[in-house]
Amino acid sequence: MAMKKVLVTGMSGLIGKALRKQLEGKYELSALNRSDVPGVTCHRADITDLEAIAPAFAGQDTVVHLAAVIARGEGTWESLLNGNVVGTYNVFEAARRAGVKRVVFASSGATIGNYELVEPYKAIAEGRYDQVPPTWEKLTHTSPVRPGDIYGCTKVWGEALARAYSDSYGMSMLCVRIGAVRPADKPEAPRQFSIWSSHGDIARLLEACVEAPPELKFDIFYGVSNNKWSYRDMEHAREVLGFTAQDNAEDHR
């Protein structure tokens, strides 16, 4: 049986590299990237240009869309508008035109980041665990969004667009609200003990989305490790995808 063809945007980034490692040998991988990605078929183009990126999508089974202005607090309005608002539209639209059946979209915990302004999420993010009440509720994929900044708003946009593309065209559009993935692959600040994801966990979760049943047409999952103090629900990913994170921020105290 031929290997499934998977196109990854932003493969040169931190998460892109982790995902490549996870998928290599199991899928026919290619990259859509501004800079060259050695050792893999790479279409060099900028996602702000729909016509330029179109050829990369031909014949693909699944697209994993990671390319973006990636970090909360980064980016001017213009770069977020072009890279995340227009860029995400272009990727979804190019996928649709090419008949791609599934897009896995790298959303972000920034979609709900401002819950950290209110308790108990504030205490958790600040590591004041003795001030967290005995019972409290994790945020789920159906909690109303509360974006941390304009970057977070661009990810809400991407999720809304994913929902509309799924309904309108029958495409499977799966969103992963990625947490804090760090170059050193360990939590480095108090709030990261809640929202950290290891390279391995995020790569495995993205792979689980690639492998999800075709009938799964739309969903949103959080992407964090199996952290004791996570305020982001991972039960939904377990129930729907059978995914369980393997790493735990507490192992890095």
Added chain:
Amino acid sequence: MAMKKVLVTGMSGLIGKALRKQLEGKYELSALNRSDVPGVTCHRADITDLEAIAPAFAGQDTVVHLAAVIARGEGTWESLLNGNVVGTYNVFEAARRAGVKRVVFASSGATIGNYELVEPYKAIAEGRYDQVPPTWEKLTHTSPVRPGDIYGCTKVWGEALARAYSDSYGMSMLCVRIGAVRPADKPEAPRQFSIWSSHGDIARLLEACVEAPPELKFDIFYGVSNNKWSYRDMEHAREVLGFTAQDNAEDHR
């Protein structure tokens, strides 16, 4: 006591005209509009140009942002991107820079429009009332979004941005998911018996948002009349704003 200063974008539109009629004499009104609006102070500029619109916001207490590519199904991607994504950012940003304390944002029922693809909302929208089960739940302001199209996605974007501006700058940002407001001021298709709003009801609801307590920093309300078959919850507006719609689509059967 001086009258409160209210700037209305898109005053020349159908809802803008109804709102003007409702507010005139009670507020010091001005318009931000591409075309001239006779009889009122009118700043002529396009909301796609942040610098050009800035002067209109000086000294305003409240902005009611109606200007947009307004109808579901209308508009190219470029016009939606410029008019609704960039335009809404520009209006919120101009308001912030001018120190405006409140923005009332004309969102849309299109943010949840694709619930009409599934029962019981489908049956209700199609007027098949005998196929609606005895008990069912209205959509509330916390139901996950399900935009009907890209137009709906731009309104989800506006709501997310409103949330972020409220959290980041302490501005009061109130979103109204406007239903079907018609030139003839009556429902004209089966689904409009559910989602119709009279001119009077939408104008009164927008005024209720202008008049809401300053402590109300963010919220989302549906804007439909008191329709027997509404699937959009109006209880939240009643509880928070004390607003009750006066008209009913059934009176136009």
